[in-house]
Amino acid sequence: MRRVTSPRTEILLRAYLGLLAVSIVMSGMLIERRLAAPQAVAGEIVLAPTTVPHGIAPMINWGGQKR
Numbered sequence: 001m002r003r004v005t006s007p008r009t010e011i012l013l014r015a016y017l018g019l020l021a022v023s024i025v026m027s028g029m030l031i032e033r034r035l036a037a038p039q040a041v042a043g044e045i046v047l048a049p050t051t052v053p054h055g056i057a058p059m060i061n062w063g064g065q066k067r
Helices: 007-036
Strands: none
């Protein structure tokens, strides 16, 4: 048995499914671009830049562990 839906509900459902399809396609494209990007060499050591001396920039405490 099928329920009768209003035209407004049908339009909203089609819009929702359309946006869902677009988001799935764009997520797939983003994942594909991430996987296709050149990866770092396994033996390469990546270090964080130390150009900014500590103590100059304001320190933000996000509620983590106290030192």
